[in-house]
Amino acid sequence: xxxxxxxxxxxxxxxxxxxxxxxxxxxxxxxxxxxxxxxxxxxxxxxxxxxxxxxxxxxxxxxxxxxxxxxxxxxxxxxxxxxxxxxxxxxxxxxxxxxxxxxxxxxxxxxxxxxxxxxxxxxxxxxxxxxxxxxxxxxxxxxxxxxxxxxxxxxxxxxxxxxxxxxxxxxxxxxxxxxxxxxxxxxxxxxxxxxxxxxxxxxxxxxxxxxxxxxxxxxxxxxxxxxxxxxxxxxxxxxxxxxxxxxxxxxxxxxxxxxxxxxxxxxxxxxxxxxxxxxxxxxxxxxxxxxxxxxxxxxxxxxxxxxxxx
Amino acid sequence: xxxxxxxxxxxxxxxxxxxxxxxxxxxxxxxxxxxxxxxxxxxxxxxxxxxxxxxxxxxxxxxxxxxxxxxxxxxxxxxxxxxxxxxxxxxxxxxxxxxxxxxxxxxxxxxxxxxxxxxxxxxxxxxxxxxxxxxxxxxxxxxxxxxxxxxxxxxxxxxxxxxxxxxxxxxxxxxxxxxxxxxxxxxxxxxxxxxxxxxxxxxxxxxxxxxxxxxxxxxxxxxxxxxxxxxxxxxxxxxxxxxxxxxxxxxxxxxxxxxxxxxxxxxxxxxxxxxxxxxxxxxxxxxxxxxxxxxxxxxxxxxxxxxxxx
DNA sequence: ATAATTAATGCTCCTGTTGAGCATAATGAG
DNA sequence: CTCATTATGCTCAACAGGAGCATTAATTAT
Numbered sequence: 201x202x203x204x205x206x207x208x209x210x211x212x213x214x215x216x217x218x219x220x221x222x223x224x225x226x227x228x229x230x231x232x233x234x235x236x237x238x239x240x241x242x243x244x245x246x247x248x249x250x251x252x253x254x255x256x257x258x259x260x261x262x263x264x265x266x267x268x269x270x271x272x273x274x275x276x277x278x279x280x281x282x283x284x285x286x287x288x289x290x291x292x293x294x295x296x297x298x299x300x301x302x303x304x305x306x307x308x309x310x311x312x313x314x315x316x317x318x319x320x321x322x323x324x325x326x327x328x329x330x331x332x333x334x335x336x337x338x339x340x341x342x343x344x345x346x347x348x349x350x351x352x353x354x355x356x357x358x359x360x361x362x363x364x365x366x367x368x369x370x371x372x373x374x375x376x377x378x379x380x381x382x383x384x385x386x387x388x389x390x391x392x393x394x395x396x397x398x399x400x401x402x403x404x405x406x407x408x409x410x411x412x413x414x415x416x417x418x419x420x421x422x423x424x425x426x427x428x429x430x431x432x433x434x435x436x437x438x439x440x441x442x443x444x445x446x447x448x449x450x451x452x453x454x455x456x457x458x459x460x461x462x463x464x465x466x467x468x469x470x471x472x473x474x475x476x477x478x479x480x481x482x483x484x485x486x487x488x489x490x491x492x493x494x495x496x497x498x499x500x501x502x503x504x505x506x507x508x509x510x
Numbered sequence: 511x512x513x514x515x516x517x518x519x520x521x522x523x524x525x526x527x528x529x530x531x532x533x534x535x536x537x538x539x540x541x542x543x544x545x546x547x548x549x550x551x552x553x554x555x556x557x558x559x560x561x562x563x564x565x566x567x568x569x570x571x572x573x574x575x576x577x578x579x580x581x582x583x584x585x586x587x588x589x590x591x592x593x594x595x596x597x598x599x600x601x602x603x604x605x606x607x608x609x610x611x612x613x614x615x616x617x618x619x620x621x622x623x624x625x626x627x628x629x630x631x632x633x634x635x636x637x638x639x640x641x642x643x644x645x646x647x648x649x650x651x652x653x654x655x656x657x658x659x660x661x662x663x664x665x666x667x668x669x670x671x672x673x674x675x676x677x678x679x680x681x682x683x684x685x686x687x688x689x690x691x692x693x694x695x696x697x698x699x700x701x702x703x704x705x706x707x708x709x710x711x712x713x714x715x716x717x718x719x720x721x722x723x724x725x726x727x728x729x730x731x732x733x734x735x736x737x738x739x740x741x742x743x744x745x746x747x748x749x750x751x752x753x754x755x756x757x758x759x760x761x762x763x764x765x766x767x768x769x770x771x772x773x774x775x776x777x778x779x780x781x782x783x784x785x786x787x788x789x790x791x792x793x794x795x796x797x798x799x800x801x802x803x804x805x806x807x808x809x810x811x812x813x814x815x816x817x818x819x820x
Numbered sequence: 821a822t823a824a825t826t827a828a829t830g831c832t833c834c835t836g837t838t839g840a841g842c843a844t845a846a847t848g849a850g
Numbered sequence: 851c852t853c854a855t856t857a858t859g860c861t862c863a864a865c866a867g868g869a870g871c872a873t874t875a876a877t878t879a880t
Contacts, residue, residue, distance in 0.1 A: 211523055213586070213600060243586070250586045274584040274602050276523070276553070276560040290523060290600065292584050361806060440856080458839065460858075481856025482846040496671060503837090750827075768868065770829075791827025792875040 211276070213243035216293040216408070217258055218272065218415030221311060222432045225444045228311035229412060230262070231404075235312050238408045240291070254294045262309070267431030268297040270422075272414050275407065295415045297431040314416055316402050317409055321375055321416070321451045332366035335382070335399050339363070342385040372451050375417040379410060423449055427468055427497045430489045436472055438484035439463065462503055467493050521586070523553040526603040526718070527568055528582065528725030531621060532742045535754045538621035539722060540572070541714075545622050548718045550601070564604045572619070577741030578607040580732075582724050585717065605725045607741040624726055626712050627719055631685055631726070631761045642676035645692070645709050649673070652695040682761050685727040689720060733759055737778055737807045740799045746782055748794035749773065777803050 217239045219230040232239055239261065247253035255266050272293040315322040320330045336359070343355040362378045364370050382399055383391045389403040390410075403409060422428050429446055437445075443459045463469060469487040476484055527549045529540040540549055549571065557563035565576050582603040625632040630640045646669070653665040672688045674680050692709055693701045699713040700720075713719060732738050739756055747755075753769045773779060779797040786794055 211521060213521055250584065271584060274560065274581060276602075292586075357806075438857090455839065455841090456856095457841085457858075457860090462838090479856065480848055480854070482848095482858085484857060496667070748828090765868065765870090766827095767829075767831090767870085772867085790825070790877045792829085792877090794828060 211288040211290050214240055214289050214291040215243050215254055215257065216240040216291055216411050217254065217296055218293065218412055219258065219262070219266075219296045219298060220314075220415070220419065220432070221298050222445050222448060223311065225448050226313040226315070227416075227448045229314045229317075229415075231310055231312050233405075235310060235316070235402060236405045236408075238404070238411060239309070240408075243292070250292065254296070258296055262298070264298050266296045266298055268295075268428055270295045270418070272411065272418060275411075293411045293414065295418055297419075297428060299432060299434065314412065315451075317404065317412060318375065318379070318416065319401050320378070320399070321372070323370060323372070323452050324447050325453070327367045327370065330400055331363055335387070336363060336366050338387055338397065338399065339381070339385055342387070370452075373417055373421050375420065376410070376413045379413040383410070420450055424503070427489075427494050430468075430494050433489070436474070436486045436488050438476060438486060439469075440484060442469075442487070466497065466503065468497065521598040521600050524550055524599055524601040525553050525564055525567065526550040526601055526721050527564065527606055528603065528722055529568065529572070529576075529606045529608060530624075530725070530729065530742070531608050532755050532758060533621065535758050536623040536625070537726075537758045539624045539627075539725075541620055541622050543715075545620060545626070545712060546715045546718075548714070548721060549619070550718075553602070560602065564606070568606055572608070574608050576606045576608055578605075578738055580605045580728070582721065582728060585721075603721045603724065605728055607729075607738060609742060609744065624722065625761075627714065627722060628685065628689070628726070629711050630688070630709070631682070633680060633682070633762050634757050635763070637677045637680065640710055641673055645697070646673060646676050648697055648707065648709065649691070649695055652697070680762075683727055683731050685730065686720070686723045689723040693720075730760055737799075737804050740778075740804050743799070746784070746796045746798050748786060748796060749779075750794060752779075752797070776807065778807065 217230070219239065221228045221230075230239055231237060239258070241257060243250070243253055247256060250271070251269055255269055258266050272295050274290060274292045276288065276290040320328045320335060322328055339359050343359055344352055346352050346355065358377075358381055362371075362374050362381050379388070382388050386392055386395060387397075387399045388401070388409075389395050389398050390407070404412065419428070423446060429442070429449065432445060432449075433442065439460050440456075442463065443454060443456065446459075447454055468489060470490050472486045472488050474486045476486060527540070529549065531538045531540075541547060542549055549568070551567060553560070553563055557566060560581070561579055565579055568576050582605050584600060584602045586598065586600040630638045630645055632638055649669050653669055654662060656662050656665065668687075668691055672681075672684050672691050689698070692698050696702055696705060697707075697709045698711070698719070699705050699708050700717070714722065729738070733756060739752070739759065742755060742759075743752065749770050750766075752773065753764060753766065756769075757764055778799060780800050782796045782798050784796045786796060
């Protein structure tokens with residue numbers, strides 16, 4: 201085993217951010233260049249830690265505080281298109297949650313629903329019809345387009361495990377695996393120069409859609425055991441608003457009464473005393489998060505009625 | 511928002527590996543320099559991806575295949591002691607699981623039980639007595655040694671949430687949080703030059719014990735929903751051996767019958783037909799993992815009787 | 821041999837959690 | 851006033867998980 205390291209080849213560090221907010225029951229992600237890129241930039245070395253560098257960078261650019269920051273993944277693949285000439289680029293991506301969207305306007309930094317990039321991930325109104333109509337048929341072709349029987353079997357199994365049959369067995373956490381499968385099958389424009397019949401969903405440049413998929417997957421997995429959605433909500437909200445928020449992230453509908461039962465069983469929120477009557481029906485009580493409990497749950501775990509992985 | 515990146519300051523990339531194996535019911539980790547360092551080295555740029563670079567590097571050094579590799583975390587903190595002069599070091603750490611230990615002998619690459627570094631994490635024979643005897647009393651001093659009452663309350667709460675009362679409420683996943691708490695409280699030698707009365711547990715150089723804590727925490731969290739322990743087992747094993755393996759990782763005892771129920775309910779293993787009589791009692795059937803199911807569960811999830819987080 | 825000890829295995833019980841759905845309450849719209 | 855709509859309370863059945871009893875099949879001690 202080699203002794204402790206000397207130096208290695210010089211590389212450049214690039215930061216990528218998946219910034220998430222919730223507006224109008226849609227999970228929004230901050231994009232640049234007409235939706236083709238995630239915000240990214242060089243790592244400013246004046247900051248003591250990566251995390252603080254990311255936070256400062258994002259906050260300076262968006263004028264909004266970042267509620268939550270988490271490292272996603274570090275890529276250093278040679279085939280990254282972003283490499284400049286000979287220099288190797290290491291890209292470190294982060295997931296950030298913020299409470300409100302910044303300046304609206306369709307100008308360049310633009311919030312877009314992540315379901316524009318991954319329309320098949322939205323099962324809030326039931327199984328996404330795209331899957332049965334467009335994705336599965338094309339994947340099926342790819343699944344049999346290999347000489348080796350073992351390889352064919354493996355492809356079938358991957359299709360089955362990630363997309364199910366289009367109606368049952370949907371696991372909302374497998375966002376990245378599904379994107380990677382589509383990529384390998386050559387069904388997304390990023391995969392190769394000319395894709396005959398791409399699956400619906402807006403592409404991004406470089407590997408940014410893959411990074412976005414990583415972020416969505418991480419967030420979907422996270423909300424099941426850490427109350428991070430708290431970072432995305434306004435100070436006061438109704439339980440239905442909270443439910444819609446979680447549903448937007450998870451891309452699945454939830455049972456209303458059970459959702460409420462779990463939320464208050466865990467004591468995550470407390471009524472403010474006020475109530476709203478924004479909509480038609482009976483006015484809803486307003487709630488706020490209980491800071492102590494949220495902090496505690498950040499370690500101890502939360503639960504959501506989202507447990508149908510099988 | 512800045513447009514897509516230009517280059518940034520040059521930095522050096524260093525890889526760190528937490529390599530785990532199981533021997534004699536102990537979770538072993540590969541160390542160098544008399545246990546003071548984790549294996550680390552410069553990133554060899556000839557590999558197309560980071561992952562393949564790590565795999566090749568480790569396999570070349572240990573002559574053993576790496577069953578499973580997972581990225582842990584990327585550090586780029588300025589205060590990293592490993593920085594050489596002005597050059598910034600970015601260290602990317604990986605968790606790797608391997609099936610067997612390499613060349614024994616107490617020579618330099620040496621496997622050591624991770625509980626030598628974190629003795630308080632071993633609750634396999636009940637609550638670790640270190641906590642009540644040594645850790646909690648010292649933490650208590652730190653907990654009240656701050657002028658600000660709010661800060662004191664927060665410290666108390668962190669102690670309570672990570673270490674509990676030393677008997678109940680133990681959450682085995684909080685390895686990193688506990689180490690960080692001890693570090694902040696100045697109870698580990700890494701924290702500062704002279705620690706009056708350090709908590710038991712062998713220190714490491716640089717931030718390697720922190721990286722190890724990250725790896726253990728990740729692995730403990732992982733075994734609860736992905737059957738990764740499969741990478742650590744020999745081809746054939748008894749159910750008790752499997753249980754001891756999981757207990758070694760989780761640092762907790764498990765109910766024997768329930769463990770067996772869960773394992774076979776999930777169909778993770780199948781009997782080989784043979785049986786052993788290594789020990790005194792009734793001979794145990796030998797099992798092997800069912801590859802198809804293990805692969806499937808790698809996506810769909812596993813369960814273990816380890817659900818007492820509260 | 822026989823008894824005691826040690827493991828492996830099979831089963832039962834009890835409890836808490838979770839998915840679903842019924843029923844009732846409180847508003848605004850027509 | 852009636853209906854549509856949303857909020858909220860409650861019940862039920864199925865299931866999963868924690869604990870422990872009982873039985874079986876070996877080895878070791880007397």
